[in-house]
Amino acid sequence: MTALAPGSIGLATSDAARQVARRHRVGRAGLAVFQLSTIVGIVVLGALLYNIANEAAGLVAYEHKTDPAAVLPGGRDLAALSAPELAAVLTANLSPGEVATLEREAPLAERSQAELRRLVDERVLETHAAAAWNLTDSVLDRPAIEATVAERHPDADLRLTSWLSPAFVTAPQSGDAEYAGIRTAILGSLWVIVITMAVAVPVGVAAGIYLEEYADHTRWLNRAIQTNISNLAGVPSIIYGMLGLAVFVRALEPLSSGGAFGAADPTTANGRTILSAGLTMALLILPLIIINAQEAIRAVPSSLREASFGLGATRWQTIRHHVLPGALPGILTGTILAMSRAIGETAPLIVVGMSTYITFDPSSPFDKFTTLPGQIYQWTARPQPEFHHIAAAASVVLLVLLVALNASAIYGRNRAQVRY
Amino acid sequence: MTVTTTRLRGVEAAPEADTVPLGRRRRWREDAVEAVLFAAGFVSILTTGAIVVVLGKDALHFFRNPDVSLVDFLTGTVWQPQLGKFGLLPLLNATLMVSGIAMVVALPIGLSIAVYLSEYATPAVRNRLKPTLEILAGVPTVIYGYFALTFVTPILRWALGARTVDIYNVLSAGLVVGILVIPLVASMSEDALQAVPRALREAAYGLGATRLETSLQVVVPSALSGIAAAFMLAMSRAIGETMVVAIAAGAGPRLTANPLRSAETMTGYISRISGGDLSYNSVDYDSIFAIGLALFVITLGLNILSGRIVRRFREVYE
Amino acid sequence: MTVALEAGPRARTARNGANPPMGGDNVLEARALHVYYGAFRAIENVTLPIARNRITAFIGPSGCGKSTMLRAFNRMNDLVPTARVEGDIVYRGQSIYAPGVDPVEVRRHIGMVFQKPNPFPKSIYDNVAWGARINGFRGTRRELDDLVEAALVQAALWDEVHDKLDQSGLSLSGGQQQRLCIARAIAVKPDVILMDEPCSALDPIATLRIEDLMQQLKERYTILIVTHNMQQAARASDYTAFFNMGDRRQGYLVEFGPTPELFTNPKDPRTEDYITGRFG
Numbered sequence A: 001m002t003a004l005a006p007g008s009i010g011l012a013t014s015d016a017a018r019q020v021a022r023r024h025r026v027g028r029a030g031l032a033v034f035q036l037s038t039i040v041g042i043v044v045l046g047a048l049l050y051n052i053a054n055e056a057a058g059l060v061a062y063e064h065k066t067d068p069a070a071v072l073p074g075g076r077d078l079a080a081l082s083a084p085e086l087a088a089v090l091t092a093n094l095s096p097g098e099v100a101t102l103e104r105e106a107p108l109a110e111r112s113q114a115e116l117r118r119l120v121d122e123r124v125l126e127t128h129a130a131a132a133w134n135l136t137d138s139v140l141d142r143p144a145i146e147a148t149v150a151e152r153h154p155d156a157d158l159r160l161t162s163w164l165s166p167a168f169v170t171a172p173q174s175g176d177a178e179y180a181g182i183r184t185a186i187l188g189s190l191w192v193i194v195i196t197m198a199v200a201v202p203v204g205v206a207a208g209i210y211l212e213e214y215a216d217h218t219r220w221l222n223r224a225i226q227t228n229i230s231n232l233a234g235v236p237s238i239i240y241g242m243l244g245l246a247v248f249v250r251a252l253e254p255l256s257s258g259g260a261f262g263a264a265d266p267t268t269a270n271g272r273t274i275l276s277a278g279l280t281m282a283l284l285i286l287p288l289i290i291i292n293a294q295e296a297i298r299a300v301p302s303s304l305r306e307a308s309f310g311l312g313a314t315r316w317q318t319i320r321h322h323v324l325p326g327a328l329p330g331i332l333t334g335t336i337l338a339m340s341r342a343i344g345e346t347a348p349l350i351v352v353g354m355s356t357y358i359t360f361d362p363s364s365p366f367d368k369f370t371t372l373p374g375q376i377y378q379w380t381a382r383p384q385p386e387f388h389h390i391a392a393a394a395s396v397v398l399l400v401l402l403v404a405l406n407a408s409a410i411y412g413r414n415r416a417q418v419r420y
Numbered sequence B: 001m002t003v004t005t006t007r008l009r010g011v012e013a014a015p016e017a018d019t020v021p022l023g024r025r026r027r028w029r030e031d032a033v034e035a036v037l038f039a040a041g042f043v044s045i046l047t048t049g050a051i052v053v054v055l056g057k058d059a060l061h062f063f064r065n066p067d068v069s070l071v072d073f074l075t076g077t078v079w080q081p082q083l084g085k086f087g088l089l090p091l092l093n094a095t096l097m098v099s100g101i102a103m104v105v106a107l108p109i110g111l112s113i114a115v116y117l118s119e120y121a122t123p124a125v126r127n128r129l130k131p132t133l134e135i136l137a138g139v140p141t142v143i144y145g146y147f148a149l150t151f152v153t154p155i156l157r158w159a160l161g162a163r164t165v166d167i168y169n170v171l172s173a174g175l176v177v178g179i180l181v182i183p184l185v186a187s188m189s190e191d192a193l194q195a196v197p198r199a200l201r202e203a204a205y206g207l208g209a210t211r212l213e214t215s216l217q218v219v220v221p222s223a224l225s226g227i228a229a230a231f232m233l234a235m236s237r238a239i240g241e242t243m244v245v246a247i248a249a250g251a252g253p254r255l256t257a258n259p260l261r262s263a264e265t266m267t268g269y270i271s272r273i274s275g276g277d278l279s280y281n282s283v284d285y286d287s288i289f290a291i292g293l294a295l296f297v298i299t300l301g302l303n304i305l306s307g308r309i310v311r312r313f314r315e316v317y318e
Numbered sequence C: 001m002t003v004a005l006e007a008g009p010r011a012r013t014a015r016n017g018a019n020p021p022m023g024g025d026n027v028l029e030a031r032a033l034h035v036y037y038g039a040f041r042a043i044e045n046v047t048l049p050i051a052r053n054r055i056t057a058f059i060g061p062s063g064c065g066k067s068t069m070l071r072a073f074n075r076m077n078d079l080v081p082t083a084r085v086e087g088d089i090v091y092r093g094q095s096i097y098a099p100g101v102d103p104v105e106v107r108r109h110i111g112m113v114f115q116k117p118n119p120f121p122k123s124i125y126d127n128v129a130w131g132a133r134i135n136g137f138r139g140t141r142r143e144l145d146d147l148v149e150a151a152l153v154q155a156a157l158w159d160e161v162h163d164k165l166d167q168s169g170l171s172l173s174g175g176q177q178q179r180l181c182i183a184r185a186i187a188v189k190p191d192v193i194l195m196d197e198p199c200s201a202l203d204p205i206a207t208l209r210i211e212d213l214m215q216q217l218k219e220r221y222t223i224l225i226v227t228h229n230m231q232q233a234a235r236a237s238d239y240t241a242f243f244n245m246g247d248r249r250q251g252y253l254v255e256f257g258p259t260p261e262l263f264t265n266p267k268d269p270r271t272e273d274y275i276t277g278r279f280g
């Protein structure tokens, strides 16, 4: 047996030194792998954002059914015309009935130049995108694109276009990608989210309070509720959609369609309404809100509760005056995060029965609806490439909205922490 | 025993000594509040109950149909409702292929990120990276679907040839679902790594181990069960993911082992069928509930297993 | 302007000298009390009278159950789900653990001050007023102002805070916070005040102020105080109870008596060891 004398694994021997050097090299290689993986994550996020931005703008070859030279005064370019000139073009070229309808919506004389230009494009020139390119190709390959357009669409105008525009945000849904907008989708999302939050926040916070402040966790029912909530948080969202379909849309149709209140939408009068969607989504985010509320409540130091109880406060007085105010910032943050989750969800609403084509603004909980992510899905699912461009434009809107929400939540979380 | 009592302004008279009323006041408000709060907690039980009943009832309806048998459902290799063929395997196979590919992507990358964040990154780096991961986790799945179809698929078709790769294909969906669950794997694994006591790391360093050796041979093995739990939860998430597969994996069930072909998953099928104009008394309607039930059972099983592992694991160190 | 803040059931004019503890003038009495956390018995068979308008100190090694014992006197242990009590505590002739007794009502009469100052994250004024409000204070704003002032005066804090009542209670120094907590406890007009190491987070000067305060307060209130500080117990208390820990970590009462007697002439050798620092 070798005695382990000091120095027997001495660092002086060149063998050992070489070995240590090798181990350090391996270590550096390992670190490189970890860093690479992290970079992959960042690159992917970058690629995702790049892809959307890339598709949301680019060169578009526009063809007109009516030759602009024939209708526009002096053969000038559309963009160069003033608002009154454009209004004149509209009155001259549309039927009196059409003009009257437009005047009734908003007097032509009061409309902006951009709006009138869009109307002339849509109604008079009947402009359509014959082909569209993404931003990268448009910038790097412009000569080739111009050649293609000259060959295949000799009459087309080639214009660098942003699919995302004020008009895109404010226009209702349309069958033409060039004129479609996300107004109805945004309003639908808004309606759904209001109902969702109105239901999920009070119920979720109440459940969180119950579990943290009242429930005796030695009782099986309370333990069952707790376990159940964490399991519900992992149920795929599409299953919630099926729950909503079977319960809110089908079983509770008289209520969810508004029929029971005489408020049903006569065009459908079924349960595939904003109300059903909102309730479904509320069930979906309920576990998130509960778990988060519990964490926020748990973070309130128990010394505050003791102080309150020590003064002879009841449980509810203690909660109402000390626990909830202390937990509020955390609850708010979690609520915002849950809300952004609900805004981005699509699958359950497909199952509940989002409408594919809605051109009117939803105006009651019993209306048919579509939502922003639902609209993105429907446009993405279409084969025509123009629709992919507007899906990208809508994605930009959705992402901006969600990032703003999340950022405010994270900012709020870091700022509003109560110090005790 | 007599005690003088003084009436204090605004406060009820102090009680006579030795007869201080300590009796329970009727605090109906307290009781009502507790009842309401309990009811809110009970909503979660009702939700689970409703899920089970809804899926179970319509699935039962489905299996009562003379064209359908449970055995065929579980072992049949063709899903063609028009022909009365209801074999789950094509849908299940596609689901497993997508989530398998997703795991191949998410596990190594997610775990590497976790090790980097937990064992290497300085606080400054961590504070930048974690929000990035949170943003990645907050991107709606429909946008990931769009990414798969308009970015990943074209790259795959350019790299492998447009003829070998379908426009809608399992590989693209799987890769993107993998990306989608990276934040989940990374953050759960990081939690597991962070829970490993410092003493263990210090013991390893004390023996002259390098940081990599400490990380991979001491810390990761100690956190293995937490990592396994993360993996299972991610798997469950991938199996239940709908939008990416609905957009990028293709419509139409197909039993294939080739990830470059299109194949519809369970969730993809449910969303396609229910997205159309579905009549309540059709086999189609019932069939999505049978598939939904299968999906529910699989994901719930994984979630419960994951929860068990996490709980057992906690006990070890706390 | 100054409202005399009287203790709830007002004390009989104190006789000179210490009351004999087992005499008739006890506000509170623990009788064969056992306290459990789950299966663990933290307090074993303690019988202990608490004399009215006196300061009774609990001393003993860490973990022997002093806090547990103290919290048994106003049912604060009810808030620990696993805690359970056997035996009884009698407050003015009534068992506070009897079935019909409302713990909220008990705590109205038997208030508490904690080891770490724990003011609410509210203004100084609201810290003091809150307890009165929730306990059904029906007076005018003016009367509430008077009550707050009286409580702060009694807690010897008024001079320091009278011009900043709307500032957060958390803006005060540790010693001031602790006196604020005492004012807060006083404002609900308790009969007994339990103090769990109220000075352990304070510096010596703040500690002395609280000790002085206790001497004033005992005119009106009965005070129980847990302390680790032997000098404090000797200086400030009228009676002292020495607790120790048994071989199963259960706490039990070793010796109880008038403070001067217990410190100068302990009957039990363990008490002597402890107070002379030869313990352990």
Ligand SMILES: Nc1ncnc2c1ncn2[C@@H]1O[C@H](COP(=O)(O)OP(=O)(O)OP(=O)(O)O)[C@@H](O)[C@H]1O
Residues within 6 Å of the ligand: C037, C040, C042, C061, C062, C063, C064, C065, C066, C067, C068, C069, C080, C082, C249
């Ligand atoms: N909430 C609890 N659950 C379970 N055991 C507890 C709880 N609180 C205290 N204990 C145990 O009861 C025993 C007595 O604790 P207690 O806090 O009463 O001691 P103490 O004498 O006040 O100690 P210290 O001087 O350190 O404050 C200890 O063994 C402690 O571990």
Ligand SMILES: [Mg+2]
Residues within 6 Å of the ligand: C066, C067, C068, C196
């Ligand atoms: Mg203590």
